[in-house]
Amino acid sequence: MSRADEIAEVLTRIAAERGLEHVSVREVAAAAGVSIGAVQHHFATKDEMLAFAFRHVVERTGARLAAFRPGRSPERDLARVLRELLPLDETRRAECRVYVAFAARAALDPALAAIQRETQAQLLDGLTETLRRARDAGLGAGPGTGRVPPLDPRTDATLLLAVVDGLTFDAVAEPDRLPPRRLTALLDRYLKRLLR
């Protein structure tokens, strides 16, 4: 792991344990056991350091998703992939807390916004592809089922990503109301309606 990656790890841990607002070059240097100058050698500004750490976090999640091999059931594939994004254990809980904090800050930080946009675009492409397979396998309402909109891979991938982000966002703020078992039950419920 490079020195920059080590600094990003330390930053992520501070953000997960105490919040992004406690992150500063000084704090990160102290927690990493290096000088402020050593941090500044890698990152000219705090914003640069934050952007690097955000990318570090999403790449870690991305690596888990990339290791995933599709099986024969698009529905099971979706459920398995999306579980990787939800705060279902301590690792993912910490990761999700940091993700929510970074994404919230992306609203006013163009560098973070670019990373968020790129990450979501990749997720959307993957979900769209899986939903296309699901539709081709005859899942989701076809035309002629009245009021229910037929499965549209792109649009429904957008909605599905919002559902997972919303469950994550709500669970990060209220872990007691939304424990892991509740989160997976809600996700499964959503997928059943989508892919009936």
Added chain:
Amino acid sequence: MSRADEIAEVLTRIAAERGLEHVSVREVAAAAGVSIGAVQHHFATKDEMLAFAFRHVVERTGARLAAFRPGRSPERDLARVLRELLPLDETRRAECRVYVAFAARAALDPALAAIQRETQAQLLDGLTETLRRARDAGLGAGPGTGRVPPLDPRTDATLLLAVVDGLTFDAVAEPDRLPPRRLTALLDRYLKRLLR
């Protein structure tokens, strides 16, 4: 408007325009045109000031929802109420940016978490009640429709709130990908599936 409310307004504006991380007693005092001592007279700590401002924001949204009179169609009622929570115009966009920032911070701040919990509980009660009316009006899958879960007011209110929070969270970070028309189309799509 009380002095404390004025301070909360100023804090909310700073958070909406520059981000919650730029909020400090000093910044708020300067922007409000009062002394640091005047702010401290109302709020002993920065955390206390943040909690007051979060409550201020959610109460403003709550007042809009409280003014709402149910009509004859639970589906239209839901669509109208939930639109009030989405970032569909500049006022709600600013409000949503601040809401997302506060809720993200609630993960590690017990005072903010208590406000978030209380607000979500009220919203959940309202949504549960409307979904109960919808079910009583014969909407949503009844038993015997195979794999599709029948409408369960409490569970589906939880999922619906996550959908709206997720759309808000995603749109705050990526307003260009999720403009108002797209957000309402996605919400309507979800409601159609839920209430078919």
